[in-house]
Amino acid sequence: MPPTLLAAELRLPANWLDYCLLAIYFLFVLGVGFLARKSVKTSLDFFLSGRSLPAWVTGLAFISANLGATEVLGMAANSAQYGVYTVHWYWIGAIPAMVFLGLVMMPFYYGSKVRSVPEFLLLRFDKSAHLLSSVLFAFAAILIAGVNLYSLAIVVEALLGWPEWVAIVVAGFFVLAYITIGGLSSAIYNEVLQFFVILAALIPITVLGLKRVGGWDGLTDSLTAQKGGDFVTAWGGTGIGSDNPLGANWLTIVLGLGFVLSFGYWTTNFAEVQRALSAKNLSAAQRTPLIAAFPKIFIVFLVMIPGLVAAVLVPKIGQASSGLEYNDAIPYLMGQLLPNGVLGIAITGLVAAFMAGMAANVSSFNTVFTTDIWAKYVKRGQEDAYYLRFGRLITVLGVLASMGTAFLASTFSNIMSYLQTLFSFFNVPMFVVFIIGMFWKRASMVSGFWGLLAGTVSAMVNYFVIYKQGVIDIPSDQGANFVSAIVGFVAGAVVMVAVSLFTKPKPIEELQGLVYGTKSPGMSEPPAEGDDAWYRKPALLGWSAIILAAACYIPFSF
Amino acid sequence: MSEFSEKDVQRSVTELETKSASAARLFDVRRIIGLLFVVYGVIVTLCGIAPSDGSLDKSENVNINLWTGLAMLALGLFFLIWLKLRPTAPPPPPTGMEEQNPLGH
Numbered sequence: 277m278p279p280t281l282l283a284a285e286l287r288l289p290a291n292w293l294d295y296c297l298l299a300i301y302f303l304f305v306l307g308v309g310f311l312a313r314k315s316v317k318t319s320l321d322f323f324l325s326g327r328s329l330p331a332w333v334t335g336l337a338f339i340s341a342n343l344g345a346t347e348v349l350g351m352a353a354n355s356a357q358y359g360v361y362t363v364h365w366y367w368i369g370a371i372p373a374m375v376f377l378g379l380v381m382m383p384f385y386y387g388s389k390v391r392s393v394p395e396f397l398l399l400r401f402d403k404s405a406h407l408l409s410s411v412l413f414a415f416a417a418i419l420i421a422g423v424n425l426y427s428l429a430i431v432v433e434a435l436l437g438w439p440e441w442v443a444i445v446v447a448g449f450f451v452l453a454y455i456t457i458g459g460l461s462s463a464i465y466n467e468v469l470q471f472f473v474i475l476a477a478l479i480p481i482t483v484l485g486l487k488r489v490g491g492w493d494g495l496t497d498s499l500t501a502q503k504g505g506d507f508v509t510a511w512g513g514t515g516i517g518s519d520n521p522l523g524a525n526w527l528t529i530v531l532g533l534g535f536v537l538s539f540g541y542w543t544t545n546f547a548e549v550q551r552a553l554s555a556k557n558l559s560a561a562q563r564t565p566l567i568a569a570f571p572k573i574f575i576v577f578l579v580m581i582p583g584l585v586a587a588v589l590v591p592k593i594g595q596a597s598s599g600l601e602y603n604d605a606i607p608y609l610m611g612q613l614l615p616n617g618v619l620g621i622a623i624t625g626l627v628a629a630f631m632a633g634m635a636a637n638v639s640s641f642n643t644v645f646t647t648d649i650w651a652k653y654v655k656r657g658q659e660d661a662y663y664l665r666f667g668r669l670i671t672v673l674g675v676l677a678s679m680g681t682a683f684l685a686s687t688f689s690n691i692m693s694y695l696q697t698l699f700s701f702f703n704v705p706m707f708v709v710f711i712i713g714m715f716w717k718r719a720s721m722v723s724g725f726w727g728l729l730a731g732t733v734s735a736m737v738n739y740f741v742i743y744k745q746g747v748i749d750i751p752s753d754q755g756a757n758f759v760s761a762i763v764g765f766v767a768g769a770v771v772m773v774a775v776s777l778f779t780k781p782k783p784i785e786e787l788q789g790l791v792y793g794t795k796s797p798g799m800s801e802p803p804a805e806g807d808d809a810w811y812r813k814p815a816l817l818g819w820s821a822i823i824l825a826a827a828c829y830i831p832f833s834f
Numbered sequence: 835m836s837e838f839s840e841k842d843v844q845r846s847v848t849e850l851e852t853k854s855a856s857a858a859r860l861f862d863v864r865r866i867i868g869l870l871f872v873v874y875g876v877i878v879t880l881c882g883i884a885p886s887d888g889s890l891d892k893s894e895n896v897n898i899n900l901w902t903g904l905a906m907l908a909l910g911l912f913f914l915i916w917l918k919l920r921p922t923a924p925p926p927p928p929t930g931m932e933e934q935n936p937l938g939h
Contacts, residue, residue: 293881297874304870311866317855320847326856327847333863389847399843461856465863472867476874476906480898487894556857615889617881617899621874621906660850796844 286434294620301624312458319663322459323643324554331560335567338551340467344633353602355583359507366576368534371825373542374565375818386561393546394648400713400790401724410648417641421634422681428630452675463639470628477625478578484613485585498588510832523755532758536765540703547640559807562814569821642671705731708768720779723772731768738763862922868913875907
């Protein structure tokens with residue numbers, strides 16, 4: 277099959293019809309915000325949907341909050357660059373962590389009735405751990421929201437020719453409007469909508485892309501001829517000491533990506549956990565990440581196949597001579613394959629994914645800033661209506677700040693990617709502190725803070741000093757990421773244990789429902805009517821997801 | 835240091851849960867998904883009824899508008915029918931806050 281002629285220009289031939297489909301979506305987004313408005317009476321409604329949503333809704337929102345456009349484009353790019361290794365980010369890098377969150381951690385989170393992840397640290401440890409994690413989370417959320425907005429602006433500029441500032445202002449305005457008006461319910465409902473729209477965008481691209489390169493067999497044959505056999509396997513070339521483009525071996529993949537990085541992201545990132553905390557009861561909260569796990573297992577095909585197809589159609593993708601970056605894989609295929617109509621759906625899906633990625637961060641930012649920072653350290657003991665008003669105000673300020681971040685990113689994009697890497701190391705020690713705090717009663721009050729600090733600092737030192745200055749040789753940034761995560765985890769754990777041995781533990785009566793082996797009233801909640809059906813049993817759902825993900829590896833392992 | 839204890843959080847969240855309006859007043863998202871996808875399905879299916887040769891060439895001779903349109907229409911109808919068959923559960927009676935939270939104290 278002859279390679280397609282390269283179009284250096286990514287501009288899509290969008291017509292009035294495609295813009296109509298996009299406009300309809302924006303109308304629905306705002307409509308959801310206005311309709312959700314009358315359900316917002318208390319701050320709990322605004323920040324956690326009054327803990328009232330059904331599991332399938334929170335489950336789809338859980339997956340959507342992660343399925344932002346930076347994820348969709350980034351994982352397609354990853355596949356065009358590294359090949360089938362991308363499946364690790366899903367099957368080992370997400371599913372076990374999601375199941376662990378649902379089966380093991382959720383009873384503590386939901387049962388203790390905390391409103392945020394940092395609030396759990398406040399109960400389990402002390403104020404310093406709480407303040408450190410709240411402030412860092414708030415900064416990171418605004419930064420990531422801004423980066424999302426900036427990436428949206430670049431993509432929209434390339435695809436539709438809008439100036440960057442127009443995209444930043446328009447998307448920022450819609451997110452601001454629907455979250456300020458409708459709160460988390462509006463964010464979650466829009467995430468559920470977005471989930472289906474992004475599927476409607478990705479499925480046609482995947483199907484037509486496969487057809488263009490001669491089906492799965494044609495795809496793997498071309499890639500094997502072009503890049504070697506390891507490119508289309510999950511584990512080929514990952515033996516310790518052998519060389520592969522990912523720069524990681526099976527051990528760093530399993531420990532760094534599969535254990536430390538993914539458990540840190542999925543179990544302690546409040547933008548994710550918040551979706552589960554808004555579920556209507558403990559059973560629904562447990563099922564939130566478990567329901568999300570099933571689509572997650574299969575979504576990898578919808579991002580990986582377009583990336584692989586792009587690598588076949590544009591063999592030099594990622595090199596300057598092709599005029600296409602790895603990140604352009606999906607936009608490039610949209611222009612090549614989709615006629616007007618479906619093209620409009622795909623554009624809408626992409627824009628929706630950017631907005632959802634931003635909205636998840638804004639809606640978790642306003643919660644942490646209001647309940648964890650403002651209500652605990654600045655203005656305590658106000659009436660609930662005050663915090664509801666403040667939550668709306670801080671949503672507006674948060675969106676404006678992330679719009680500012682997006683404009684900054686367009687000028688200083690290097691600094692932004694540096695900062696993003698910096699904050700990415702924060703989830704790792706969070707996970708250490710949670711896991712030790714939840715399973716070891718003796719972990720003392722102050723150990724949380726020191727574990728967080730030590731883990732963050734050592735992961736950063738490993739990445740920015742030891743790796744970047746070339747003290748140790750790791751072939752790629754991804755590989756270095758995995759190793760830094762492991763270093764951060766070990767350092768955090770060692771410091772926590774050491775500090776605990778020399779400081780006083782938290783009194784056992786204050787640990788009820790926070791540590792494994794204790795109970796709180798919220799945890800003994802019996803399943804609601806209908807939740808005791810066999811297909812709603814968390815253990816069954818969780819183990820099925822694990823087995824399914826393991827089975828998915830089989831065809832890619834030999 | 836222990837000015838905040840688990841009991842404070844439990845108490846304030848439990849109290850807010852009884853005042854919360856989400857369960858009673860939040861609309862059902864199935865209606866919105868159903869509506870959006872029926873609208874999308876109809877528009878995109880119409881595009882696919884008389885495809886131009888140019889658009890067919892582009893999409894590997896698959897009438898992708900027709901198939902995607904029909905699939906979206908089916909998804910939209912699925913949500914509307916699901917809503918019809920199992921309507922939103924009626925909100926719990928507002929006076930029943932003690933019953934709703936038998937474990938809250």
